[in-house]
Amino acid sequence: MADRPLTLMAVHAHPDDEASGTGGVLARYAAEGIRTVLVTCTDGRCGDGPGGVKPGEDGHDPAAVAAMRRKELEASCEVLEVGHLELLEYADSGMMGWESNDAPGSFWSTPVADGAARLAELMRYYQPDVVVTYDENGFYGHPDHIQAHRITVAALELVDLSPKVYWTTVPHSAVRRFGEVMRESGPDGEQSEPVEPVEAAELPEIGLPDEEISTWVDTTAFGGRKFDALAAHASQGDNIFFLRMGKERFTELMGVETFVRVRDTTGAALPENDLFAGLR
Numbered sequence: 001m002a003d004r005p006l007t008l009m010a011v012h013a014h015p016d017d018e019a020s021g022t023g024g025v026l027a028r029y030a031a032e033g034i035r036t037v038l039v040t041c042t043d044g045r046c047g048d049g050p051g052g053v054k055p056g057e058d059g060h061d062p063a064a065v066a067a068m069r070r071k072e073l074e075a076s077c078e079v080l081e082v083g084h085l086e087l088l089e090y091a092d093s094g095m096m097g098w099e100s101n102d103a104p105g106s107f108w109s110t111p112v113a114d115g116a117a118r119l120a121e122l123m124r125y126y127q128p129d130v131v132v133t134y135d136e137n138g139f140y141g142h143p144d145h146i147q148a149h150r151i152t153v154a155a156l157e158l159v160d161l162s163p164k165v166y167w168t169t170v171p172h173s174a175v176r177r178f179g180e181v182m183r184e185s186g187p188d189g190e191q192s193e194p195v196e197p198v199e200a201a202e203l204p205e206i207g208l209p210d211e212e213i214s215t216w217v218d219t220t221a222f223g224g225r226k227f228d229a230l231a232a233h234a235s236q237g238d239n240i241f242f243l244r245m246g247k248e249r250f251t252e253l254m255g256v257e258t259f260v261r262v263r264d265t266t267g268a269a270l271p272e273n274d275l276f277a278g279l280r
């Protein structure tokens with residue numbers, strides 16, 4: 001027990017969520033000698049197929065998409081120097097309301113207790129000091145992200161461990177800044193006419209007011225790694241959007257990763273700038 005390395009466990013829904021959501025902390029903590037464990041719950045079969053074909057369209061073969069995304073995930077983990085990749089291999093449930101929500105083997109239709117029992121096994125094995133996943137809305141409402149949250153909460157109830165626990169989030173200031181940059185440059189990175197600043201009411205309902213964010217981790221030194229990890233998932237249209245920014249702008253916008261601390265046994269003062277504050 002005493003010789004156990006400090007361990008970060010990130011629980012994600014799909015191949016590529018590790019890069020976009022926590023690529024910075026995975027890379028940074030690995031570089032600091034912390035053991036990193038990535039649990040990816042689904043196979044990503046409802047992602048884009050070759051040439052951007054969507055599920056249900058001609059040329060979208062879910063099994064082939066899952067195989068491709070597994071390779072991309074492994075490449076991303078190499079870039080981020082993830083120590084241990086664990087795959088739960090549930091079928092990607094697709095967006096809320098899709099038929100695939102209820103498909104046999106889909107993560108969304110899997111009883112929470114089943115997924116939680118499997119995740120709890122991994123927690124007992126790795127004994128994480130820090131666990132990171134999404135909030136109860138799955139950050140943006142995707143069923144698999146919500147389910148990842150649910151099985152993580154349930155798994156934590158099953159194990160005799162007291163890790164620090166975090167939900168990923170983004171500060172509203174960053175959402176605003178992102179909107180400004182996108183409007184200045186256009187989504188394709190091309191200059192367009194300057195436009196009015198984004199009104200508060202137009203902001204997407206994601207993230208939190210800055211003052212509600214407990215933990216700000218500077219990962220700008222690893223912005224290039226995070227970008228390269230996302231580039232490993234270039235088959236997915238959502239990621240191409242980010243890749244078009246280029247490394248520099250991407251790092252500027254995505255270089256600080258933010259979290260809400262929801263469980264703590266260390267007493268580390270808030271706000272904190274380190275997921276492992278109080279643990280080392």
Ligand SMILES: [Zn+2]
Pocket residue numbers: 013014017142145
């Ligand atoms: Zn996802």
